[in-house]
Amino acid sequence: MEIGTQKVKSLFMLDANITYLNHGSFGACPKPIFNSLIKWQKELEKEPVKYLAHDIAENLSNSRFSLSKYINCNKDDLVFFPNPSTALNTVLRSLDLKHGDEILTTNHEYGAMDRAWRFLCKKTGAKYINQKISLPLEDKEFFIKEFKKGITDKTKIIFLSHITSPTALIFPVKEICNIAREKGIITIIDGAHAPGQIDLDIEDINPDFYSGACHKWMCSPKGVAFLYAKKEIQYIIEPLVISWGYESEKPGHSQFLDYLQWQGTNDISSYLTIPDVIRFLEEYSWTDFSVKCSDLNLWAHQKVLESFNIEPLSSNQFLAQMNSFYFNYEDSINCQLEFYKKYKIQIPFFSWNNKQLIRISVQAYNNKNDILYLIDSLKDFNQ
Ligand SMILES: Cc1ncc(COP(=O)(O)O)c(C=O)c1O
Incomplete structure (x- = not known):
C-alpha cells in the first residue's frame, strides 16, 4: 500500500506536540499493531x-x-x-x-x-x-x-x-x-x-x-x-x-x-x-519507508555536520536509520531533559568514551522539517 508521510504519521500514537527523533530507544507502535x-x-x-x-x-x-x-x-x-x-x-x-x-x-x-x-x-x-x-x-x-x-x-x-x-x-x-x-x-x-x-x-x-x-x-x-x-x-x-x-x-x-x-x-x-x-x-511496504528513512538520515547527518562544522564518526556506508554526531554539552542526562523541556524534541544525548554525542533516529513519521527544527534548536540551546 502506497501512503505518504503525513498519512503514515497518523498511524502512530505519538504525541503531536513532540518532535520525536528517538525511535531507536524504545520504538513506537502503529495503531493497527497496537x-x-x-x-x-x-x-x-x-x-x-x-x-x-x-x-x-x-x-x-x-x-x-x-x-x-x-x-x-x-x-x-x-x-x-x-x-x-x-x-x-x-x-x-x-x-x-x-x-x-x-x-x-x-x-x-x-x-x-x-x-x-x-x-x-x-x-x-x-x-x-x-x-x-x-x-x-x-x-x-x-x-x-x-x-x-x-x-x-x-x-x-x-x-x-x-x-x-x-x-x-x-x-x-x-x-x-x-x-x-x-x-x-x-x-x-x-x-x-x-x-x-x-x-x-x-x-x-x-x-x-x-x-x-x-x-x-x-x-x-x-x-x-x-x-x-x-x-x-x-x-x-x-x-x-x-x-x-x-x-x-x-x-x-x-x-x-x-x-x-x-x-x-x-x-x-x-x-x-x-x-x-x-x-x-508488508502491507505498508515498510522496506520502502526504510530506504526513504535511510536517505533522509544521510541528508540529516550531512546537514548537522555542516551546520556545526563537525567531523563525522564514519563514512555513510555504516549508517542506516540512525546517526550520531559529536556535540559539546556538560551533562548528558540533565542536558537531554533540559533540551526536551525547552524545545519539545525527544532525542538522546550520550556520554561515550569521554565524548558527548547526540543520536538522531529517522522513522517513517519524520521529515526534513523535524531535522531543520532540531538544528535551529541546538543552535539556540548552545548560545
Ligand atoms: C545495542 C543494544 N543492545 C541491547 C539493548 C537492550 O535493551 P533492553 O534494555 O531493552 O534489554 C539495547 C537497547 O537499546 C541496545 O541498543
Whole structure:
C-alpha cells in the first residue's frame, strides 16, 4: 500500500506536540499493531487457561514461524524474550568461562551489556576486552583489521553489536563471524537495532547466538525480543529461570525451547502479535519507508555536520536509520531533559568514551522539517 508521510504519521500514537527523533530507544507502535495486542489480551482474559496452558505452544510456534521467515532462520532455533538484555544474559550465564578466558568486543557496545559482561568476569576471572575501534570509521577492512588485533589464543567469545547504540554504526558482523568460526571462537551478536532497520538474514551472518528486538524498528508492541541459537550449540544453554521445562514431564522435540519458552506466568500477547506485525510491514511496504528513512538520515547527518562544522564518526556506508554526531554539552542526562523541556524534541544525548554525542533516529513519521527544527534548536540551546 502506497501512503505518504503525513498519512503514515497518523498511524502512530505519538504525541503531536513532540518532535520525536528517538525511535531507536524504545520504538513506537502503529495503531493497527497496537490493536492486535489488545485483541490478543482480550482473548487471553476470556480464557486464561486455554491461552496460557492449552494453546500456548501452537500460538508461540506460529509467531516464531513468522519471525523466522522475516529474519531467515529455522523457527525452532528461535525463542521469544521480553528484551535483548534478558535474552543475552541467558547466553552469558550459560557460558563455561574460566579464569583468563577472554571475551573480545569493541568500545562501542551498549552500557547494560558491558555491565553484564563485567559482572560475569568478576565471578569467573575471565577478561572483557573492549577493543578500540578508531573513528572516523572509513571502511570495513579497517574495522576488521583493528578488531582482529584483539584476538589471542585465549579469546573464547566474540561479542559484537550489529548496529551500535551510542555511535549508531553498522558493524560487519558477517565477516567477523567468519573469522571467529575459523578460529573456533563462539560469536554472540547483539542485534537489538537490526530487525526492521536493515535487511536481517541470520543464516547468511551465521552467528552462534543472535538477539534482536522487535519493538524497536519492527514497531511491535513493547516487550518483544528474540534469541537465536545455532542448533549445534543449543545444548550449552541453561534457563535463567528454572521452570517446568526443566526435567519436563512432557519433553518436546527441543530442550532449547523446553528450557526457555516458559519461564513462569507472563502476558505473552505481545509475542503473539508478530504475524500481524509482519503483515503490517508488508502491507505498508515498510522496506520502502526504510530506504526513504535511510536517505533522509544521510541528508540529516550531512546537514548537522555542516551546520556545526563537525567531523563525522564514519563514512555513510555504516549508517542506516540512525546517526550520531559529536556535540559539546556538560551533562548528558540533565542536558537531554533540559533540551526536551525547552524545545519539545525527544532525542538522546550520550556520554561515550569521554565524548558527548547526540543520536538522531529517522522513522517513517519524520521529515526534513523535524531535522531543520532540531538544528535551529541546538543552535539556540548552545548560545
Ligand atoms: C545495542 C543494544 N543492545 C541491547 C539493548 C537492550 O535493551 P533492553 O534494555 O531493552 O534489554 C539495547 C537497547 O537499546 C541496545 O541498543
